[in-house]
Amino acid sequence: MDLNYPADAEAFRSEVRTWLEANLPEGWFEDGFAMDNDAKLEFQTNWTRKLFEGGWICATWPKEFGGRGLTTMQGVVVAEEFHRAGAPLRADFFGDTLVGPTILQWGTEEQKKFFLPKILSGEIAWCQGFSEPDAGSDLANLNTKAELDGDEWVINGQKIWTTQGFVADYIFVLCRTDSDAPKHKGISYLLCPMNQPGIEVRPIEQVDGSAEFAEVFFTDARCPKDNVVGGVNNGWKVAMTTLGFERGTSATTGYRRFEKELDAIVAIAERNGAINDPLIRQRIAAAWSKVQLMRIAGLRTLTAVVQEKKDLGVAALGATNKMFWSEYHQQVMELAIDILGMDGQILTGDPTVEEAVPGYGARRTSARYPSSTLQSGFFFSRSETIWGGTSQIQRNIVGERVLGLPKEPRPLDERNAKAAVG
Secondary structure, X not given: OOOOOOHHXXXXXXXXXXXXXXXXXXXXXXXXXXXXXXXXHHHHHHHHHHHHHHOOOOOOOOHHHOOOOOOHHHHHHHHHHHHHHOOOOOOOHHHHHHHHHHHHHHOOHHHHHHHHHHHHHOOOOEEEEOOEOOEOOOHHHOOOEEEEEOOEEEEEEEEOOOOOOOOOXXXXXXXXXXXXXXXXXXXXXXXXXXXXXXXXXXXXXXOOOOOOEEEEEEEEEEEEHHHEEOOOOOHHHHHHHHHHHHHHOOOOOHHHHHHHHHHHHHHHHHHHOHHHOHXXXXXXXXXXXXXXXXXXXXXXXXXXXXXXXHHHOHHHHHHHHHHHHHHHXXXXXXXXXXXXXXXXXXXXXXXXXOOOOOOOOOOOOEOOEOOOHHHHHHHHHOOOOOOOOOHHHHHHHHHHHHOOOOOOOOOOOHHHHHHHXX
16 A cells, blocks of 8 residues: 655645635534534435535546546545535435446547536436346346337336336436346446336335335336446446446545444444453454555455555455445444343434435434434345445455456356357
């Protein structure tokens, strides 16, 4: 790890701090600061507008597309200072962090001019249409089809675990556009409008009553012909770019939500006396060590990106980090439930005021199942080794791309069998 923050990035830090101090509510930085529900609603309503006016949303994007043209290190400083202040930064994770950068890299000039300003302003909300009932870890096994009909693609199929599917205006969706090609080769990446008769969204309710996931059904849904990103049948490469943004963001700040959460868990252990158990203390120490490893791993990833050190293997680092933090979080949430003891079996949350999972925005629980923050965190952590690439897939990536192990034998399906023969 060989990373120094350049002088211009450190000077920029003062500008970010000054803006935050001037725009956050009065008293924000004082101990014990709190907002009632009305104040929270007002803050949430106005904050995105302030971010947009201040140029902080997608600030590393080129100026010609509405960004500020910040360097990578200046972007890191922005993320660090917003985290330091405890101020929310993103307006739309799927737009700002996933599809927006993908369009910047792969999109046509027409796509950039149409979609990017609307992502910045929040005019378009997005969801991601990748996983299917039979295509999760093996994403290339997807069966949702898109067939060209004049100037439009006609889409039929199903996606699942689609976060924000019921509020999104557009979905960036992977579809099979050539059924005769090898399964990685016949996929296209489409930007499809959600508000049309051919799309049905069914929320998937979780055990705690929340339902931010959904199933999305396409029945002769229509998508403009020119809304293919990266070219027809090139969707696999484009999708890997999107997943790279998902796994590689917030390199120096991602660990901080775990640090904050662990502090809250330790505080509970101190209050109820669980801290006096030597085994609990040992598990807390192990958790603290892993959070520090995440911090160091983030710096290492950032070093690889900034200095373009291909020997560090950015993709492999992303796979290792995702595997590490998702498995850590399951372990630490089990620790939290053990520290709560029998209190952890009682639903003590208040769905009107509590954020169910810190770091994921206003994910509320249900009045029918009022779980506390840590209880909902426990439930949510079970999914984290699955979404964004399962731990098993991450281990394959590390084994094959870092350790140079032979690739895992893959069964021949009908498409690959045709390719092998001819």
